[in-house]
Amino acid sequence: MSSVVIGDFAVSLIRHGVHWWDGGAFFGVVPKTLWSQKVQPDELNRIPVGFNCYLIHTGGHTILVETGAGDKLDERARERMKLAGRVEPLSEAIAREGFDPEAIDIVINSHLHFDHCGGNTVLSHGSARAAFPRARYLTARGEWEHAHERLLRDRVSYLNANYDPLVESGQMTLIDGDCEVVPGVRMRRAPGHNRDMMVITAESGGRTFCFLSDLVPTAAHVQPTWIPAFDLYPLEAIESRFQWLGAAAKGDWVCGFGHDSTVAFARITDDPKTHFSFVPL
Numbered sequence: 001m002s003s004v005v006i007g008d009f010a011v012s013l014i015r016h017g018v019h020w021w022d023g024g025a026f027f028g029v030v031p032k033t034l035w036s037q038k039v040q041p042d043e044l045n046r047i048p049v050g051f052n053c054y055l056i057h058t059g060g061h062t063i064l065v066e067t068g069a070g071d072k073l074d075e076r077a078r079e080r081m082k083l084a085g086r087v088e089p090l091s092e093a094i095a096r097e098g099f100d101p102e103a104i105d106i107v108i109n110s111h112l113h114f115d116h117c118g119g120n121t122v123l124s125h126g127s128a129r130a131a132f133p134r135a136r137y138l139t140a141r142g143e144w145e146h147a148h149e150r151l152l153r154d155r156v157s158y159l160n161a162n163y164d165p166l167v168e169s170g171q172m173t174l175i176d177g178d179c180e181v182v183p184g185v186r187m188r189r190a191p192g193h194n195r196d197m198m199v200i201t202a203e204s205g206g207r208t209f210c211f212l213s214d215l216v217p218t219a220a221h222v223q224p225t226w227i228p229a230f231d232l233y234p235l236e237a238i239e240s241r242f243q244w245l246g247a248a249a250k251g252d253w254v255c256g257f258g259h260d261s262t263v264a265f266a267r268i269t270d271d272p273k274t275h276f277s278f279v280p281l
Contacts, residue, residue, distance in 0.1 A: 006203075008059055008204045009184065009209070013265070014054065014099075015050045015051065017084075018049065020081055022045055022047075026047060028231070029227075050260055051069055051115060054209075056202050058204075062105055063107075065108045066109065067118060068090055069114055069119070070119040070131075071089070071118070089122065102134065104134065104135050106138070106182070107136070108187060109137070109139040110187075110258070111139070116258070121163075128161040130171055135171070136171065136173060137171055137172035138173050139175070139198075140174070140187075140197075140198055142176075142195060143194070144174050146196065147160075153232065177189065188201065190212075192239070193232065197214060198213070209256065215241060215244060216245070219266055223274045248268040249268045249270050266280045
């Protein structure tokens with residue numbers, strides 16, 4: 001299922017390709033004997049990982065959540081991730097799914113790692129310009145500030161061309177704390193993967209869609225202690241997972257994951273052994 005109805009809203013998955021990344025990095029201290037039962041690695045121990053973006057149609061707005069990796073990765077990085085030579089523009093992928101990319105008037109970045117905001121801009125004559133000229137972009141101010149700290153631990157994940165031109169032009173709004181983007185659509189801080197990552201919810205007609213981003217990157221990560229090695233604050237990540245997965249199970253939410261390569265939407269259920277499990281839609 002690639003689209004769901006949430007009250008008066010419609011939510012659709014745009015999976016902008018699949019790349020391959022080290023399975024050990026994605027599952028941290030979890031032994032391969034356990035995580036390989038969930039997802040099969042290749043001969044280099046890499047697992048398939050989606051660049052998942054979601055379109056939220058509210059009636060009054062067309063909101064794009066995340067923009068994938070974009071067109072700025074060098075050849076070495078693309079080879080390492082087993083990516084095809086040609087980078088299909090995200091607008092083309094959106095159009096191929098039957099949606100009008102020109103209708104997008106809001107773009108939300110849960111955080112600013114290259115694989116979540118790389119499609120914010122496109123390269124043209126050596127400079128980066130907005131990929132969605134009509135859109136207002138939003139992300140957390142704390143995340144943008146952290147991106148410019150260029151810490152040894154995670155500086156490889158940030159590329160200024162994905163967001164700075166938008167901030168400089170005034171097209172990107174840096175938000176402080178939780179916010180309601182439009183009625184029913186909210187950005188809420190969920191620390192763990194990094195300090196200021198946001199979870200995005202869309203609520204209408206008593207139903208809720210929740211984009212969990214890298215808090216729960218794939219459906220295999222619904223076990224709260226299965227934390228990727230690249231999470232900066234693993235103990236906070238576990239705490240945030242209990243909070244958000246608990247709310248999802250209690251509220252019968254429809255959830256989307258930042259990087260699952262096969263599951264578009266799922267419901268979260270309580271599990272006596274692993275705390276939570278999922279049911280794909």
